Amino acid sequence: MSALRDEIRAILREEIAALRADAAPAAPQTERIRIGSSAELNRFAQDLLRRAASPEFAARVMAGDHRFDLEEGARVGAAYTAPIVTGPARTPPGTIDKALITERDIAALGNGVRSLRLGPQNRLTPLARDEARRRGIRIERADR
Known part of the structure; x- marks a missing residue:
């Protein structure tokens, strides 16, 4: 069990480091x-x-x-x-311009949002994916 946790932590560390390297602070x-x-x-x-x-x-x-x-x-x-x-440029409704999208980001979307368009660098946490599924929001991947 602890070996599995260590492996998951190592994967998360790598992913977070990659996100930080890719994400330039937006003005x-x-x-x-x-x-x-x-x-x-x-x-x-x-x-x-x-x-x-x-x-x-x-x-x-x-x-x-x-x-x-x-x-x-x-x-x-x-x-x-x-x-x-x-x-x-302003982000259109149904788009989140963050590298790592959390459950709170999904919950903050308006009630009328039925689809979420993500770019290739966007990643969803498992809880964010669950929240989107619970609210009936379809996840779309966009090629930028």
């Missing part, structure tokens, strides 16, 4: 906003709440992967305009 998205009045601040807050209904967006903001910067030189009375987003 956070930076959204530049211009707020020059209370009305614009309220419009921004309403827009943010609407966008936070997406679990993926809310998770990125909470994790610090999506940040907000005030546009310099914003003057009072300037109109709130559509945000300028820089950084990596």
Whole structure:
């Protein structure tokens, strides 16, 4: 029994080391906003709440992967305009852009997600696979 555990630990160590070597830290998205009045601040807050209904967006903001910067030189009375987003491309719904996907990642997907598209570098933990099966989420492998 202990030999089997040692073998499993060795395999896990190798896989985790490979994931760490392959995974380059993703740059956070930076959204530049211009707020020059209370009305614009309220419009921004309403827009943010609407966008936070997406679990993926809310998770990125909470994790610090999506940040907000005030546009310099914003003057009072300037109109709130559509945000300028820089950084990596937004991950579409039903896609998780992580090397190792856990049960929590699957649980954080929206209720409407019925399929999960994974790239060649993505790996699922056994509990993540079980959670996907329990929720009826089909796992698809994509060739990038």
